[in-house]
Amino acid sequence: MFLRAGRAALSPLVRSLQPSPVAAMSTGTFVVSQPLNYRGGARVEPADASGTEKAFEPATGRVIATFTSAFKYGVKLHGALPNLLEGCRIIRDREDEIAAVECINNGKSIFEARLDIDTSWQCLEYYAGLAASMAGEHIQLPGGSFGYTRREPLGVCVGIGAWNYPFQIASWKSAPALACGNAMVFKPSPFTPVSALLLAEIYTEAGVPPGLFNVVQGGAATGQFLCQHHDVAKVSFTGSVPTGMKIMEMSAKGIKPVTLELGGKSPLIIFSDCDMNNAVKGALMANFLTQGQVCCNGTRVFVQKEILDKFTEEVVKQTQRIKIGDPLLEDTRMGPLINRPHLERVLGFVKVAKDGAHCGPSYSGGFILMFAANCRDDMTCVKEEIFGPVMSILSFDTEAEVLERANDTTFGLAAGVFTRDIQRAHRVVAELQAGTCFINNYNVSPVELPFGGYKKSGFGRENGRVTIEYYSQLKTVCVEMGDVESAF
Numbered sequence: 001m002f003l004r005a006g007r008a009a010l011s012p013l014v015r016s017l018q019p020s021p022v023a024a025m026s027t028g029t030f031v032v033s034q035p036l037n038y039r040g041g042a043r044v045e046p047a048d049a050s051g052t053e054k055a056f057e058p059a060t061g062r063v064i065a066t067f068t069s070a071f072k073y074g075v076k077l078h079g080a081l082p083n084l085l086e087g088c089r090i091i092r093d094r095e096d097e098i099a100a101v102e103c104i105n106n107g108k109s110i111f112e113a114r115l116d117i118d119t120s121w122q123c124l125e126y127y128a129g130l131a132a133s134m135a136g137e138h139i140q141l142p143g144g145s146f147g148y149t150r151r152e153p154l155g156v157c158v159g160i161g162a163w164n165y166p167f168q169i170a171s172w173k174s175a176p177a178l179a180c181g182n183a184m185v186f187k188p189s190p191f192t193p194v195s196a197l198l199l200a201e202i203y204t205e206a207g208v209p210p211g212l213f214n215v216v217q218g219g220a221a222t223g224q225f226l227c228q229h230h231d232v233a234k235v236s237f238t239g240s241v242p243t244g245m246k247i248m249e250m251s252a253k254g255i256k257p258v259t260l261e262l263g264g265k266s267p268l269i270i271f272s273d274c275d276m277n278n279a280v281k282g283a284l285m286a287n288f289l290t291q292g293q294v295c296c297n298g299t300r301v302f303v304q305k306e307i308l309d310k311f312t313e314e315v316v317k318q319t320q321r322i323k324i325g326d327p328l329l330e331d332t333r334m335g336p337l338i339n340r341p342h343l344e345r346v347l348g349f350v351k352v353a354k355d356g357a358h359c360g361p362s363y364s365g366g367f368i369l370m371f372a373a374n375c376r377d378d379m380t381c382v383k384e385e386i387f388g389p390v391m392s393i394l395s396f397d398t399e400a401e402v403l404e405r406a407n408d409t410t411f412g413l414a415a416g417v418f419t420r421d422i423q424r425a426h427r428v429v430a431e432l433q434a435g436t437c438f439i440n441n442y443n444v445s446p447v448e449l450p451f452g453g454y455k456k457s458g459f460g461r462e463n464g465r466v467t468i469e470y471y472s473q474l475k476t477v478c479v480e481m482g483d484v485e486s487a488f
């Protein structure tokens, strides 16, 4: 199953967690003993505790936290602009500790967890800068009259997160929300309840007023409660399409705006004139980060016929070199999937794919990694979101053909193209039905660039300047400089 011997070598990293108020360490991993709900600037046990849930360490199956779900909730708006830059500084200082918590609770490699923490503090830094430059318009009207617009907060925003990027999702939702003057109640996935608490404590330490960022633990029932709460002005959700539909339905009843960051089955198109080395690296980046549990992964890899064999051979060679194992080890690049039911689900897709495709390396018992070559568009592994380390390779002849096949999906989160022909690159991305398109790279996420989906992958955006519009509302002020011209 998993390299226990390697774990002993990790104790210095693990020990460095001990001074943290979060965790008391046990044999090479941690257990959380304090309450995991956060309200009014402190950890609390919910008054209406409705039973307990457990969170596990994916690599070992150990229980790392037992926590209570919360239902009753009330948050007061403070109207204060928090010091996000100080929060950014604290996250950078505590990067190793936060990354280790993320690695233990999620299973992603420590190497990758650190990258997630980087994109988290970068987000706080970015919106700290934007907060000061938020401005409305001044519009001249006849007769010296004029109008102006103000960007105002929405109120209490709810953030609901998935388990694959727990700290990053909490940061990407809360930083723009707080920068716009809102309060946020954040509900992490019950699989990964721990690191959002670290963010809450960091905000408090940074001087964010108590009550501006709160964490509520629980599953679907808690999420529903938050979406239906009459004090909630907006819901920002990251998760699956079926849950996204429910969130939208609930929000519609209260006429609440929603941001939906949902699933995907994104195409990655490799033309024969590509830089092969970069294209292979791009395909690995597009499929194997966080054990393939990434919404925008380019899992349908379309390769132009002339280079199909060479490309497949290189992909196989390089996937075989990926270091799989204990996610806390520095050289590990792929850890375990989030839990056993998810592993079984992914293996189910692999089993079906094996009947129709030539399949590459696969390992079972907590870790798997594979590719399926010679796939067809109608295969289940090509049509459905697997959310695991499974790359499907398909061949194509012409640009027109591949565009039609790439767009033949109800999802539209991301897409990628590798080619040396700059005109073709831009022509192709203009035709791709996806919210984020990569040219000659894949799965990089600079915080300056908006991220979000087309079609059933959702709407609204995270990151970038535009996200300010999703966490604020526009007030128009009309100013009369003359007399009132009455119709009566």
Ligand SMILES: NC(=O)C1=CN([C@@H]2O[C@H](COP(=O)(O)OP(=O)(O)OC[C@H]3O[C@@H](n4cnc5c(N)ncnc54)[C@H](O)[C@@H]3O)[C@@H](O)[C@H]2O)C=CC1
Binding pocket: 160, 161, 162, 163, 164, 165, 187, 188, 189, 190, 218, 219, 220, 221, 222, 223, 224, 227, 238, 239, 240, 241, 242, 243, 244, 246, 247, 260, 261, 262, 263, 264, 294, 295, 296, 385, 387, 413, 453
């Ligand atoms: N577009 C994006 O930015 C991202 C999308 N995802 C998508 O998320 C999915 C995997 O994440 P999961 O956590 O399994 O998704 P999920 O939809 O099962 O759960 C997501 C969150 O919603 C909550 N929830 C579940 N039912 C609810 C309900 N009825 N009302 C309110 N809240 C509810 C869960 O407790 C969790 O916090 C994949 O489809 C993936 O593609 C994941 C990461 C990023």
